[in-house]
Amino acid sequence: MTEPRQHAARRGTNLPRMGDFNLTVILDAIRRSENGLSRVELARIVGLSPQTISNISRRLLDQKLIVEAGKEGSGPGKPRTILRLNPAGMYAVGVHLDPSIVTVVLLDLVGAVVAKDAFATPEGHRPDEVVAAIAECVEALLASSGVPRELVAGAGVAAPGPIDLVRGAVVGAPLLRGWGDVPLQAMLQTATGLETVMDKDVTAVAVAETWAGGPEASGSFAVFYLGTGLGCGLVLGGEVYRGSSGNAGEIGHIIVDPDGPECFDGCGLRGTIGTVLEPVRLLAQAISLGALPPLPAEPTAADFHTGFLRLCALADEGQPAAVGVLREAARSMAHAAGVVGNLVDVERMVFGGPYWEPVAAFCLRVMPDMVNGRLATGGIHRVELAGTSLGQDVGAVGGACLVLERALAPRADRLLLDA
Amino acid sequence: MTEPRQHAARRGTNLPRMGDFNLTVILDAIRRSENGLSRVELARIVGLSPQTISNISRRLLDQKLIVEAGKEGSGPGKPRTILRLNPAGMYAVGVHLDPSIVTVVLLDLVGAVVAKDAFATPEGHRPDEVVAAIAECVEALLASSGVPRELVAGAGVAAPGPIDLVRGAVVGAPLLRGWGDVPLQAMLQTATGLETVMDKDVTAVAVAETWAGGPEASGSFAVFYLGTGLGCGLVLGGEVYRGSSGNAGEIGHIIVDPDGPECFDGCGLRGTIGTVLEPVRLLAQAISLGALPPLPAEPTAADFHTGFLRLCALADEGQPAAVGVLREAARSMAHAAGVVGNLVDVERMVFGGPYWEPVAAFCLRVMPDMVNGRLATGGIHRVELAGTSLGQDVGAVGGACLVLERALAPRADRLLLDA
Incomplete structure (x- = not known):
């Protein structure tokens, strides 16, 4: 009997x-229900x-994770007590570290942002x-929100990959x-005093969708994050898939345009999605x-940003050249989404x-047929295409959701005994 | 409360x-151990x-799925009884339907092929x-093998995709x-009288690897099947991943060579891996x-086959032009594997x-660095690269493994109550 064979065996489960x-x-x-559930419905x-159900509801009520929220039912029999999440039962801090901006949120148990702040990533990195x-930002946010520190389950950080998850x-x-x-x-845990977890940014975005993305966020889906390049988070069979080292979702080097420009990172490929977009x-x-119109002679970041928004607006108005540029970009994104x-x-x-928000309306018109x-x-x-319902802060929300997921999600591996 | 929200909830588990x-x-x-395990080791x-352990071993012994296979141990204390799989405890039929050839195997519980046959797929399809x-082939195989029909758990067919798994x-x-x-x-179930399951061919190959591929076949890995085009089976987190409709692993349209030929299926893409290879x-x-040398004026399939084998042999001998052709093919395959x-x-x-076997030696020399x-x-x-240990019949073996997997594999979803 060799070590790897032992290692490969699955663990069993037990009553606790x-x-x-x-x-x-x-x-x-309960979390997924719109208005809470009775014990019978559960x-x-x-x-x-x-x-x-009765025993476990009691445990959840004792832990203040749920509350009894009124009675329901007018038919025969006893009216049923409705169980709902207690928004103030648990909180989590979420951090999205982007090369240009850091976003920090404080999330409650129902996934609502109760406080948030953002600042430019310190120059020099x-x-x-x-x-x-x-x-410092986390401390200020906790102080101003008035949320008791003992109700904060931890901090989750969404970081640019590649990462070493272990x-x-x-x-x-x-x-x-x-x-x-x-x-x-470890550095953040020491600095904040909060138990800290970390994941790749796109993984955190995927966790955000499963945790706070609404009732459709089940089954298997892919989340595409259009920031600096294009990343992808995967939810497979109802669970966020991280990959063997936490680095799943690196799709920036998928070739989408054989006639496209050379890849910006010098890998030698042409027409990769990251470069084309x-x-x-x-x-x-x-x-x-x-x-x-041409940009000023020495364009600033603001000039680029304004120009890009103008391009998107023109495409939405139907200006043919703008439509042509965005249609090609959408076709490239659809190609990459098709590979995935x-x-x-x-x-x-x-x-x-x-970079999704400005192109969302245009892309959601043309991309579904292209992808399918x-x-x-x-x-x-x-396959259905949709924009996230979590807005610009989805990365930071995802960071906080990492904490909630770890504490509360019904992951199947939770059943298996530790090795 | 809306239907989708109910649908999205996970099911619980219970004692049975x-x-x-x-x-x-x-x-x-026990299956993964080389020489069986004692109850204490288990x-x-x-x-x-x-x-x-004791209760469950008893159930497995009663079902004749395992046997007590001698004692072990010379130190103090009672020698330990070793538990092993009973090869003859269960059998499964596997069928690989390929457009040109049908392979049928009879597999025992340890994943050994006890009988096999193959025939050309009827012309006209x-x-x-x-x-x-x-x-007819299944019936003949069962008869000649002497395996009692009641020990055959069912038949599994590996079919070309796309499929409708439901x-x-x-x-x-x-x-x-x-x-x-x-x-x-359903047609095969009626015709054979055996309970029949079906999966896409590459999924069956992935199941074969997890079931019969040896101790390394754990964790997350991809199986690439080089037949008519290139397909991919996925094992993620120790479990075979099928995709939402059973069609995961369609990688034939990944662009690997921007200067390559137009795709053979008329999709309009250039340099897709399926065409390039x-x-x-x-x-x-x-x-x-x-x-x-040039092929005969009207080349037969045998001429192509002999020529291809000759090309591979020349590359193994180091002939520069042959090496060049195969190196480019390996680079393309490495590109696609990299995307995955x-x-x-x-x-x-x-x-x-x-088509893997003839190029295996060459590719395993050059591809590991290309992929990484x-x-x-x-x-x-x-990432480690390896050839399958299951040989040419891996598709049919995979079909039979579908049956064994369904009956016996510790899939986490086995724990969840039926909806």
């Missing part, structure tokens, strides 16, 4: 594990006995300065200057086609991120 | 489910109490003729002429470079299929 799992299943069902939905600035480290993130190997999770490049195309969809066969695709036209499952089921 | 799951966990641990490996021919139908498989929508699973095309390249690895972040990649050079996780962990 089962009880903990069923608690998270019940909490999850029993029907999750398939557990009335006695189990020195890890100790970045961490100190985040800790060590909680950022390893050579291309756009964080000098971040060769930074143990961000660069806003600066789309803007230059639009200007060369006469859709937009063909590999992992999802039901839905959700889009978000800072590329899928091998075209004859079997249609 | 837990017992069944632990039984499969124990069976799995308890340590799967984390269950000695009492639970008429579904009723194909099904009748398969049923209905067990093949839907518009591009290379099966006239297969618009064929309920293959066509053996006929590689052969034509080698001939145009003078690496091989970047999206799902796996630990290992396993290769197999009829394309992965975003290059600084964090190295």
Whole structure:
């Protein structure tokens, strides 16, 4: 008998594990219901006995994670007490570290943002300065919100990849200057005094969608995050998929345009999605086609930003050249989404991120047919496309949701005994 | 409360489910051990109490799925009884339906092929003729093997995609002429009298790897099947991933060579992996470079096959033109594998299929560095590449493993109550 063979075996389960799992299943069902659930409805939905439901509700009420919220029912028999989440039962801090901006939110148990702040990422990107600035922001947010510190379950940080999930480290993130190997999770935990978890930014966005994305956020879906380049988070079979080292979702080097420009990171490929979708490049195309006036001689970031918004507005108005530029960008994004969809066969695709908002209306008109036209499952089921309902802060919300997910989500692996 | 919200909730678990799951966990641990395990070793490996181990071993012995296989131990204390799988405790039929050849195997409980046959897929591909021919082959195999029919748990068929997993139908498989929508699973069940399951061919190959692929077949890995085009099966977090409709792994349209030829299926893309890897095309390249003599004026399939084998042999001998052709093919395959690895972040990649065997030695020399050079996780962990240990019949073996997996694998969803 060799070591790897032992390692490969699955672990069993036992009664305490089962009880903990069923608690998270019940909490999850209540969380997903619009107006709360009665114990009878819960029993029907999750398939557990009335006695189990009753015992676990008692535990959840004792922990103040749920509340009894009035009675319901006018028919014969006793009116039923409705169980709802207690928004103030638990809080979590979420941090989205982006190379240019840091966003910090405080989330309550129902996934609502109760406080938020954002600041420019310290220039120079020195890890100790970045961490100190985040800790200061978290402290100020907690103080001003009045939320008792003992109700904050922890902090979750959404970091640019690649990451080392085991060590909680950022390893050579291309756009964080000098971040060769930074143990961000431990540094933040020390600096904030909060138990801290970390994940890749797109994974956090996927967690945000499953936790706070509404009733459609079940089954298998992909989340595309259009920020600096295009990233992808995966929810497969109802659970967020992280990959063997926490780095799933690196799609920036998918070739979408054989005639496209060389990849910006010098990998030697042509027409990769990350390069094709660069806003600066789309803007230059639009200007060369006469859709937009030239930029000033020494354009600022604000000039680029305004120009990009103008390009999107013109496309929405139907100006042919602007439509042409955005249609090609949408076709490229649809191509990449098609590669993802063909590999992992999802039901839905959700889009978000800072560069998504301005193109959302245009893309949601043209992309559904483009994507479905590329899928091998075209004859079997249609994939739905939607924008995120979580807005610009989805990364930071996702960071906080990492904490809530770890504490409360009914993950199947919760059942298995520790090795 | 709306329907989708109810649908989205996870189900709970209970004691009988837990017992069944632990039984499969124990069976799995025994299956993965090289020489069987004692009850004490089992308890340590799967984390269950000695009492639970004892009860479940008794159930497994009663069902004749395991046997007591001698004693072990010379130290103090009682020698330990070793538990092993009983190869003859259960059998399964596996069918691989390929557009040109049908392979049928009879597998025992340890995953060994005890009987096998193959025949050319009936010309014209008429579904009723194909099904009748398969049923006849299965019947002959069972009769000649002497395996009692009541020990055959069922039949599993590996079919070309796309498929409709829910209905067990093949839907518009591009290379099966006239297969618009064929309920293959039900037809085979009727024709063979065996309970029949169906999956896409690459999914079956992935199941074969997890079931019979040896101790390394755990964690997250991708299986690449090089047959007519390139397909991919995914094992994510220790479980085979099928996708929302059973069609995961369609990677044939990944662009790997911007200067490559137009895709053979008329999709309008250039340089897709499916087209670039066509053996006929590689052969034509080698001939145009003078690496091989021209084919006869009206080449037969055998001429192509012999030519392809010759090309591979020359590359293994180091002939520069042959090496050049195969190196480019390997680079393309590495590119596609890189796209897959970047999206799902796996630990290992396993290769197999009829066109893999001749190129295996060459590709396993050059591809590991090519693939790892394309992965975003290059600084964090190295992905291992290997050829399948299951040989040419991995598709049919996978079909049979579908049956064993369904009956015996410790899938986490086995714990959850039915909706």
